[in-house]
Every structure is written in C-alpha cells, then in structure tokens.
Amino acid sequence: MLTKIYDRIVRGWLLQKRLFHKYSFLLMLILPLLFAAGLGRLSKEESGIAVIALYVPEDEVLAKQVEERLLGRDSVFRFLSCADKEEALTFLETGEADAAWLFDEEMEAKLHELARKRRIRPLVQVVERKDSVPLLLAREVLVAAVYPAYSYAVYESYVTEDLGFAKLEEEEIRRTYESVSVTGSLFQRVWPDGSAADAETSSYVQAPLRGILAIWLTFLGLAAALFFMQDEARGVYGRLTGSRRFFAFYGVGGVFLFDGTVVLLLCCQFGGVFTQFWREVVCAAVFACCVLAFANLLRLLCRRPAWLGALFLPLGAVMLALSPVFLEVLNFRAGKLLLPPCYYLYAIHNNSYLYKMAVYTILLVLVNAVLQRIKEV
Amino acid sequence: MKRRAAYFLAEWKRILRLLPLQLGISLVVCACVGIPAAALVARSAGEGQDRYRIGVVGDISDSYLGFGFAALQTMDDSRLMIELVEMSEDEAAAALSRGELTAVVQVPEGFVDSIVYGENDIRVTYAVSSGQTQLSATVMGEIADVASTLVTASQSAIYGMQRTLYEQGSADRVGPETDRLNLMLINAVLSRGGFGEVEVLGYVDGLSLEAYYFCRIILLLLLLAGLTGGIFFLGRKSALAGMLNAGGVGALSQIAGEYLAYLGFLCAGFLLPAGLLTFLLERGTILLPEWEGMGADPFFALLSFLVITLVMFAAFQLFLFELADGIVNGILLQLICGVGMGYLAGYFYPSAFFPGRLRFVGGLLPAGAAARFVDCGFLMGNWRGEAAVVLAWTAAFLLLAAAVRQSRILRG
Incomplete structure (x- = not known):
C-alpha cells in the first residue's frame, strides 16, 4: 500500500x-x-462610476463644508474640484466629467431663507452630459451632503420662530443639537449566509x-x-x-x-x-x-x-x-x-x-x- | 519561392479541412452568446433605464414604516431608480439566489422604536446576491449611506427640538411639536430633489451604452477566438520548423504562411456571427440609438474596421501560440491574456470606471487600441492614427513570432 x-x-x-x-x-x-x-x-487609486466636477464659491462656508463632505467620503463617484464655473463646464464639454455641480454664490443665506419658509428650491446647478442611472444616484449623494445643513437650519428656525425661543443664543441652540446628534449608519451589509460584510475592503x-x-x-x-x-x-x-x-x-x-x-x-x-x-x-x-x-x-x-x-x-x-x-x-x-x-x-x-x-x-x-x-x- | 508557396498552400488545405468544425463552433458561439446578448441589448434599448430590484423582508406593518415604504414607492424620486418588493424571508432568499433581486433588505423587529427613541442600536441589514463586491453591491452601499444620512439628520433635528423644549420647561409641548416638525422634515425629504436644478446637455459625442457594449462584445469574441484557434495548431510537430528551414523556408516565411492561413480561418469563423448580426440589425431586433432606422447599412461600414482589428488579433494570437510552445499552454495563455487585456481595456466595465493609471495601461494594450479604432469606425471619426497603431501592433507581433520561431530553429 x-x-x-x-x-x-x-x-x-x-x-x-x-x-x-x-x-x-x-x-x-x-x-x-x-x-x-x-x-x-x-x-487602490481613485476611481468611480461617474466623474463630477465641483465648483464651490471661494467665500461660501456652507458650500465648502458640503464639498469637504463629498471629497472626504469613500464613494463610487470621483469628484474634481474646480477653481471656477468655466473650468467645471470645460471638464464637462471635453468629456473629462459626466456632470458639473455648480454651487450657488449665496448658498448659506439662501438655505437659511428656504429653511425659514420650509421650502425646497435649487441651491446647486446640476449640469449633466446625458441622463443616466449613475448620475441619478449621484444627485442623491448631493442631496445627502446638503440635507444635514438644511435639517439643522429647519431645527434652528423652528426653535426660534415656531417655538418662540427667539432669545436663545445661536451657540446654545447648536450645543443642544450636538448633544443629541445621531451619527453612524442605520444599515449593515451582510452576505447571503448572514455573515457581516463590512470587513471586506x-x-x-x-x-x-x-x-x-x-x-x-x-x-x-x-x-x-x-x-x-x-x-x-x-x-x-x-x-x-x-x-x-x-x-x-x-x-x-x-x-x-x-x-x-x-x-x-x-x-x-x-x-x-x-x-x-x-x-x-x-x-x-x-x-x-x-x-x-x-x-x-x-x-x-x-x-x-x-x-x-x-x-x-x-x-x-x-x-x-x-x-x-x-x-x-x-x-x-x-x-x-x-x-x-x-x-x-x-x-x-x-x-x-x-x-x-x-x-x-x-x-x-x-x-x-x-x-x-x-x-x- | 516554390517551397514557400507549397508551404503556404499546405496551410490553406489544413484550413479547408477545419472549416466545417470552425463554422460549427461559430454556430454554437452565436447560439450561446449572440442571441442572449441581442436580447439584452434589445431589452435595454426598449425599456430605457433599468431599475434596481430590492426585496424587503420583515414586519413593515408599523405605521411609520408602512408610510415610509408607501412614500418610497409612490412619491419619492428614488422610485425611478429602485423598485421595492415586499416578500417573505424564504421568497426573498430564493429570489436572491435566482438572481432576480439586486439585494434583500431585512427590517428587524423593534427597528422603528429604536429610531423613535434615538437608540439607533438596531440596524437594517441588506444582503447582495453575489459572493463578491460587485458594482451592484457598491451601488447598494451608496444608497444605504444616503438613506442613513437622511434619517439620522432628521432625527438629530427632532431630538434637538425636544431637548430644547425640556430645557425651557415646556415638556407638555413635546408631542404635538414633534409631530409637526416630523411632517415638515418628511416633506423636505420627499421633495429633496429640488435642491438641484438639473440641466441635461444631451451630448452625443461618445457611444451610447448599447453601442458601447455592442462593439465590446464583438471585440471580446474576436480577442478570445484564439481559444478555438488551438485546433489549427493541434498536432504540429516542433521538428517541422527546422526541416522547413533546412528546405529554404525561413522563420519569417513560415510565420507569414501560417499567419495568412490562420487569418483566413478566423475570418471564416467571423462570417456567421457577422451574418447573424446583419440579420438582427436589419430586422430591428438589435436597436442601437446611433443607428436607429438605418438597418444594417452602418454595420457594413463597421465590418471593415472589425476585419482590420481581426488582422491584429490574429497576429497576437499566433504570437502567443508560438511563445507557448505547445497547444495546452497556448490555450491558457490565450485565455489569461484575452480576458485580462479585455478587462483592462474596458470590454466588461466601461473603462471610465477605472482609475487613471489603469485606464492608461488599458489604452496602451492592443485590446485598447482595437477599441479606440472600432469606436472611430462607429462614430465615423478620424481613424487613420488609430489604424496606424493597430497595424504597428500587427507588424510587431508577427516579427516577434518570427523571432521566437527563429530562436527555436537555432536551438534545434
């Protein structure tokens, strides 16, 4: 044997x-x-299913925060920061970008105004080469980046105007908000057999x-x-x-x-x-x-x-x-x-x-x- | 000269013997790939944008969750992108396994309470069908992130308002004010698309997705034709090269004779798929936005570009078989080089999805050059420069194959 x-x-x-x-x-x-x-x-290098050119006005603090949020996250989209609108549109015309997001010159003021009136109006001009599913998803990503600022502005105006606490300091309102602020994801990805999939990178x-x-x-x-x-x-x-x-x-x-x-x-x-x-x-x-x-x-x-x-x-x-x-x-x-x-x-x-x-x-x-x-x- | 011609004729006789088998293979390939691919292209062109189909499992009878589910299905912008289907756990698992769903979302018991009380300790799980991190899974992750942000940002605003009321000694107002603010934020979430003013330029300078995959599937089949090409080289004796060389047919002449015969073999194999595609385009079964209402006429123009591409691929495949020294290794090299190059050159995912350096490498490869050349042919662009690259690759592969043959002859 x-x-x-x-x-x-x-x-x-x-x-x-x-x-x-x-x-x-x-x-x-x-x-x-x-x-x-x-x-x-x-x-490992940067890649994405769509490339988006971002134009953010120089002095616009809120737009800068939104841009940082977009650039800082792990995403299936690739973002290109542009110095001005023309550059963003040039990227679009030459095919280097699939869409251009042009943030409003007075975004913060407009957002607060909209929140006070409980309205939704354009804060970002979205220019796309052609409509597609990836760009539809990209728009949702844009909304998710803008929405936290909007919901905070709604909270702030609700507290001062609707609830009648006009005398409250802005700092105090923010401190209260931050003390109860919810973070983290509500979703967890799993494999079909139920094991967690978050570890895979x-x-x-x-x-x-x-x-x-x-x-x-x-x-x-x-x-x-x-x-x-x-x-x-x-x-x-x-x-x-x-x-x-x-x-x-x-x-x-x-x-x-x-x-x-x-x-x-x-x-x-x-x-x-x-x-x-x-x-x-x-x-x-x-x-x-x-x-x-x-x-x-x-x-x-x-x-x-x-x-x-x-x-x-x-x-x-x-x-x-x-x-x-x-x-x-x-x-x-x-x-x-x-x-x-x-x-x-x-x-x-x-x-x-x-x-x-x-x-x-x-x-x-x-x-x-x-x-x-x-x-x- | 006479001996070279004799060798050339002998190779062509071999081709004629293999022709029925080659046509049979083409028929099988057409049946296996061509018809489902045509059906997919036709369906995609007919329906417009495909939606992600997601199964929802768990108890959604809760009023908040039920409202949310209904709102997503009827009022929310995401309905254009996602189709939610409520089903039992078993049904969902079976549908996921059959590949009928992109993902299954499981809502655990107590999830709504966990959100209402701000605990957020129970998470909704979603399972994707594949065993890998595919594109669809990555997209699902992105959607989950968006949904999570919308919910947690709204929660923060509501809890902030509630805390303020408690701190200001107005605890009795918490209930009604929470309802009011909740409704305001739900309204905002439902009309969130309004944050962006969308302008679609409708550029048509690149290929449509349908045309892109139409070209790439043909190119991939031509690139992988070397797998079948193995039967052309079966039974070839390594000593033959030396004997021919001794008889006055040098390495370059041998390669040239074999190459022309092999090219004829591949062209014969391409006839049937080309005929089938012409028929499907003429009938309108395959609908490409660029060729709408034009029948198969533009495809005839594209055929010359595809044949020139085949000229390069034939040289590439011949070189690999020569390099491999044996049919077994030759076939495996054809597979790994074909699929690997095809992947890098964007034959499976659009190359725009790749990182810059990967795109650059893919563009340098013969498969990348072929893709650019065929795209030029499709769009009637300036093809001369790309044609020069394709022909340069062809010459390089033939010379390399001859060099390998020569070294083999010298080694005996």
Whole structure:
C-alpha cells in the first residue's frame, strides 16, 4: 500500500518536472500572479462610476463644508474640484466629467431663507452630459451632503420662530443639537449566509479578479484533459486498461490543478480579495476537484482533442456571461448550475453553495464512471 | 519561392479541412452568446433605464414604516431608480439566489422604536446576491449611506427640538411639536430633489451604452477566438520548423504562411456571427440609438474596421501560440491574456470606471487600441492614427513570432 502511494507521488513529481521544464507553463502560472498584483495595486487609486466636477464659491462656508463632505467620503463617484464655473463646464464639454455641480454664490443665506419658509428650491446647478442611472444616484449623494445643513437650519428656525425661543443664543441652540446628534449608519451589509460584510475592503475594480481566476482554473483543467488526450494519442498510456486510464486522468489533472489552485490562492492574496484562510483553502480545494471531474466529463464526451479544443470558445463565452464575474445575469439558472465557476464564486460567502459544489462534484464523478463503463463496453 | 508557396498552400488545405468544425463552433458561439446578448441589448434599448430590484423582508406593518415604504414607492424620486418588493424571508432568499433581486433588505423587529427613541442600536441589514463586491453591491452601499444620512439628520433635528423644549420647561409641548416638525422634515425629504436644478446637455459625442457594449462584445469574441484557434495548431510537430528551414523556408516565411492561413480561418469563423448580426440589425431586433432606422447599412461600414482589428488579433494570437510552445499552454495563455487585456481595456466595465493609471495601461494594450479604432469606425471619426497603431501592433507581433520561431530553429 505504502509502496503504491510512494509510486504515485513519484509519478506526480515526474509529471510536475515535465510541466515545469516548459517555460511557457511557468509563464502561464506567473501571468495571473502579475495580473492580480497589478490590479490589486492600481485599484487602490481613485476611481468611480461617474466623474463630477465641483465648483464651490471661494467665500461660501456652507458650500465648502458640503464639498469637504463629498471629497472626504469613500464613494463610487470621483469628484474634481474646480477653481471656477468655466473650468467645471470645460471638464464637462471635453468629456473629462459626466456632470458639473455648480454651487450657488449665496448658498448659506439662501438655505437659511428656504429653511425659514420650509421650502425646497435649487441651491446647486446640476449640469449633466446625458441622463443616466449613475448620475441619478449621484444627485442623491448631493442631496445627502446638503440635507444635514438644511435639517439643522429647519431645527434652528423652528426653535426660534415656531417655538418662540427667539432669545436663545445661536451657540446654545447648536450645543443642544450636538448633544443629541445621531451619527453612524442605520444599515449593515451582510452576505447571503448572514455573515457581516463590512470587513471586506475590496473595490469593484478588484472584484472580478476571483471570477477571472475561476474561469482560468477551469480552463487549466480542460487543458489538462487536452494534454492527457495528446499523450494518449502518442501511446503514453498504452499499457493501461480502460479503468486504470480513467484514474490516470485524475492523477494528471490533479497535478495541473494543484499548481493552479496554489496560484489562485496567491492571486487572491496579492489582488486583495482574500477572505479567511480556511474558507479560501476549502473552497479552492473543492472547486479544483469539481473542475477535475468536469474536465474529465468533457474529455469522455469529446473523445478527440480537436472536438474538445472546439468547445473552448463557446464554453469560455458562456462562463464569462453566466458566472457572476462582471455582472449577474438574471435567469439561466439551470445553465449556471452546470458551470463550476458559478458554485465557487457563490460559495466564498455562502456555505450552501459549498455543499452544492461538493454534491455536484460527486455527481460528475458518478456520471464519468458510467460513461467510462459504456466506453469500455 | 516554390517551397514557400507549397508551404503556404499546405496551410490553406489544413484550413479547408477545419472549416466545417470552425463554422460549427461559430454556430454554437452565436447560439450561446449572440442571441442572449441581442436580447439584452434589445431589452435595454426598449425599456430605457433599468431599475434596481430590492426585496424587503420583515414586519413593515408599523405605521411609520408602512408610510415610509408607501412614500418610497409612490412619491419619492428614488422610485425611478429602485423598485421595492415586499416578500417573505424564504421568497426573498430564493429570489436572491435566482438572481432576480439586486439585494434583500431585512427590517428587524423593534427597528422603528429604536429610531423613535434615538437608540439607533438596531440596524437594517441588506444582503447582495453575489459572493463578491460587485458594482451592484457598491451601488447598494451608496444608497444605504444616503438613506442613513437622511434619517439620522432628521432625527438629530427632532431630538434637538425636544431637548430644547425640556430645557425651557415646556415638556407638555413635546408631542404635538414633534409631530409637526416630523411632517415638515418628511416633506423636505420627499421633495429633496429640488435642491438641484438639473440641466441635461444631451451630448452625443461618445457611444451610447448599447453601442458601447455592442462593439465590446464583438471585440471580446474576436480577442478570445484564439481559444478555438488551438485546433489549427493541434498536432504540429516542433521538428517541422527546422526541416522547413533546412528546405529554404525561413522563420519569417513560415510565420507569414501560417499567419495568412490562420487569418483566413478566423475570418471564416467571423462570417456567421457577422451574418447573424446583419440579420438582427436589419430586422430591428438589435436597436442601437446611433443607428436607429438605418438597418444594417452602418454595420457594413463597421465590418471593415472589425476585419482590420481581426488582422491584429490574429497576429497576437499566433504570437502567443508560438511563445507557448505547445497547444495546452497556448490555450491558457490565450485565455489569461484575452480576458485580462479585455478587462483592462474596458470590454466588461466601461473603462471610465477605472482609475487613471489603469485606464492608461488599458489604452496602451492592443485590446485598447482595437477599441479606440472600432469606436472611430462607429462614430465615423478620424481613424487613420488609430489604424496606424493597430497595424504597428500587427507588424510587431508577427516579427516577434518570427523571432521566437527563429530562436527555436537555432536551438534545434
């Protein structure tokens, strides 16, 4: 028994040496690492789904406070401070900005006047290149930056005028307000399994990295199948009977996917999307097994290397479209559940998908065994 | 010369043998991607702006919460952007899992009381469907921040007013005054859009979102065509290059012969998707704002730009296969380079969403050059400079492939 295990380890090591002997295999392992590290580094820079040019009058204290609030927050929008209106509009005309927010020259006075009359009137001129969902959301962000000042002004005028405490000093009114002021968020983001998501700091720029790597690992499994088929054609496995050859594929594919899984984990770490050590390791290990069984199924179905090779482009396109890598496509649920990357991407924050992935892997292995049996008969 | 021509002809014979398989692949790709993509583009063009669909779970029978929910659905500006759907926890979990919802918001018991009494110790949780921080999740975070600010700023004003009444010895007025101020602030929140005076210039110098993705999906498929290109290089013996060289067909001639044949192979594969797109555009199934009412005529003009792009991508893919020295590694290099470059060049998310340096890097890559070139073709802009860049990349890849082949021949 021990001799057999040792023998398999030696065979695995020999195959590993054969793979590492080709510099292009090493290049293929290094490229994802470079991509992940580069993306992780560059994604830290300022980015946004829309760029907004801000013009704030020099002497307008309230507008300056609103601008600071906008610039100081972690946002999906990118703000550009402009010295004057013309500069903001030039950004807009040249396409460097999607919208320009031009604050009123007498914003503070107007806001107090509006609060006293309990009215809402424009305090900011919003100029947009064209209407879009991101800019609708941006307007809400603008309102959220202006509203605290407005609600304070309403409170202040309510206390002095409506309640009749006109003699109260401005400082006292503010002190009372600040003593009961409510801060903090009312919302908490969680993953579908209920665990808190606030700890994760990756941005949407880094997010597709895991998905790209998942598709890459699936292709690594398919490449292992192609590699095995080419060796079969050369007669490398001529001495092995059908069922032993079936298990030999798991050995060969296992070596490919071991390298790939290590690279995947390192890429997640370098790219800044790594979560918890054991969760990552377990998910990646089950995913690698799933890919191995999936690749074996396609190998058994295709029979010829050219047919398997012909599947790559449609399969790649389907995986990119249906897996939640860049966006989530509604519907096509049945199609999604056939693709290993989908399970992996959901499983990272949802244990039920980890179990589903394990069950899917077992099913694939069973189907493979049946196909192998049919092939032998 | 005669031997070079013979090699060239041999490559073309190989292409003819592979042609049925290549057309079959094109058919499958069209079925797998083209039709759903066309449906998505058509739906997006037909409906205008898509809304985020959010499931609301929990007891919202409380009068405050019920009013808030109804106000959001009927009076609030956010109804243009968000669709709220009340459902049970199980229904919401299933819909989220099916990808029918952008997020599920869970309102815990006692949430309203916690706000009314200023404790704010119970938080509304929202779960996004994906296992990643995708764009939709980031947007949800932004919406939650906005909502939170509106509520807490209103709360602060009300508590401030209440505290003032207590301090001034008018505790008996707290109830009615709270109601009054509450109503004022709710009114303000509902008409908050009025803080901005919106002017939409309606610029049409860039591509519309539909046209942008129409071009990018085609470019991505052309870029990834190298995955199928693997069958062209299957069974190629490494010793053949040396033998041909000895017979007078040098590295550059070998690469040129293979490149032209490979380009023909890719062009043949592109025929079917191009035909399908022409048909869908002519029928009006794919609606692009820029080409409205023009049928497929503008697409014919764009085809020449796409073929020139294919000329560059074919050279790039050939170089990768040459570099990889083996079909297995070649395919994997095609995938990682294709998807990676495509991502950086804005084939998935608009490149405007990326940080400046990432955009710069994406623009330098062949995929970025191809995108700019095709955009110029789409907008009938000045394409000569971009064409020069595309052709320069083509020449560079062919020379590099020849250099790799030469070094392989020399190494034996």
